[in-house]
Amino acid sequence: MRSSVRLRPLAALSAVALSAILLAGCSGGGGGDASPSASASAAADLCSSAAPSGAVSDGITVTGDFGTVPTVDFTKPIDTTDLTLQRTVQTKGTGAAIAAGDFVNYAATILDGATGSVLSQAGYTPGEILPAQISADNGGQIFGCATVGSRLTLATATGNETTPSVVYVIDVLGITPTAAWGEEQAPVAGMPTVSLGDGGAPAITIPEGQTPPTETQVATLKKGDGPVVQAGNQVLLQYTGVRWSNGETFDSTWDKGGVPTSFATNKVVAGFQKALEGQTVGSQVLVTMTPADGYGEGDINTTDLKGETLVFVIDILGTAPAATQ
Known part of the structure; x- marks a missing residue:
């Protein structure tokens, strides 16, 4: 019927661009190939690809109800010396664990790690972002071992002189079925x-x-x-x-x-x-x-x-x- 892009700072990203940058900008470094269907082993594979927590991601404070636009605070500017991707589970959800091949619904806020200004926000209203299929090398560092209902904070250096670091707040909203449910x-x-x-x-x-x-x-x-x-x-x-x-x-x-x-x-x-x-x-x-x-x-x-x-x-x-x- 008829991605991999490097993380780039844009102040007015569309929701689709946000989705592509979020997944591609934080991808890589995971292990194992993804299967298109979810399974217990696929969930375990994603656990091994999840980014570790660190002092920067632990230090991000988020207020506001899950699934709504959050208020985010952290020490600015973020020190990018030796900073690799860090992920902290701020709130662990009680829903299903994400497995490789799942299509995940999420909401995301991306902020400039130097100033705290919002670079993009989307997903808090249904129909803003397509569900993203997650694998070890596409979103696995973000969503690996996460459960539905979780709120995640992430921080990473970008290698970009204009915006040398970024902060993410991700709400894991659900897993989309692969067949119509109406x-x-x-x-x-x-x-x-x-x-x-x-x-x-x-x-x-x-x-x-x-x-x-x-x-x-x-x-x-x-x-x-x-x-x-x-x-x-x-x-x-x-x-x-x-x-x-x-x-x-x-x-x-x-x-x-x-x-x-x-x-x-x-x-x-x-x-x-x-x-x-x-x-x-x-x-x-x-x-x-x-x-x-x-x-x-x-x-x-x-x-x-x-x-x-x-x-x-x-x-x-x-x-x-x-x-x-």
């Missing part, structure tokens, strides 16, 4: 039927003997309780697509390890975009799209989607504004 809705007569296998993978059955619709049709199979997908948003989702002509699957995240993918709603074909925008996170959507809203008209063959009416089942797992930087 309330089941009544099926729409005449549309393909959907059954779900173990883990939520859909099987799509085309109505026998029925001609494809002349207009794109969208139905909500499960209604989620999350934020609304806005035009041009980034989305995290699972999907399966089949041809109306023969019912064969031509693309599916479920067939690629069941790992969700993400992209902007305006970077896909029109029918897929129509199926996403205006829906809520947690929803499962069924769309039957005409060739005009898919890959155009043309001769049907075994490799080309031109001329095909396409059917998708889409699980919407997260949304956030598209990156602006």
Whole structure:
């Protein structure tokens, strides 16, 4: 369907840029490869990659309720001499431990370690940051061994002359399921039927003997309780697509390890975009799209989607504004 960046100080980071910088800027130094599915061993692997605590991270004072914008205080400027990434668990949550492969919801405040000024804040309102998939070398130093409900403080030197050190306050809000969790809705007569296998993978059955619709049709199979997908948003989702002509699957995240993918709603074909925008996170959507809203008209063959009416089942797992930087 159609990161690694070094930590850089920007006073007006978008939420998406904050997410990328947070994970990439504090990554590295962990051990072991991540598995795309969570397990006890995956959680143990992340424990081994977690950054150690230190005097600087221990000395950060945070006030304010969990999940809300915090007030942060620390001795300024931070001495960057021999400073490597430090992490302190200020409050240990009672929820599940984060495992390699989990998609984590979090809120983050990033501050200048010299002045205490806020460089960026996001995640305190749903729909500001996409859930981040965590592995030993992507966020493991931050989230390793953390539990849902935890508040973490971190400090590190950046190697940047303008902002030589930064402080993070991270609230671990939850772990996003890899399948839609919304309330089941009544099926729409005449549309393909959907059954779900173990883990939520859909099987799509085309109505026998029925001609494809002349207009794109969208139905909500499960209604989620999350934020609304806005035009041009980034989305995290699972999907399966089949041809109306023969019912064969031509693309599916479920067939690629069941790992969700993400992209902007305006970077896909029109029918897929129509199926996403205006829906809520947690929803499962069924769309039957005409060739005009898919890959155009043309001769049907075994490799080309031109001329095909396409059917998708889409699980919407997260949304956030598209990156602006």
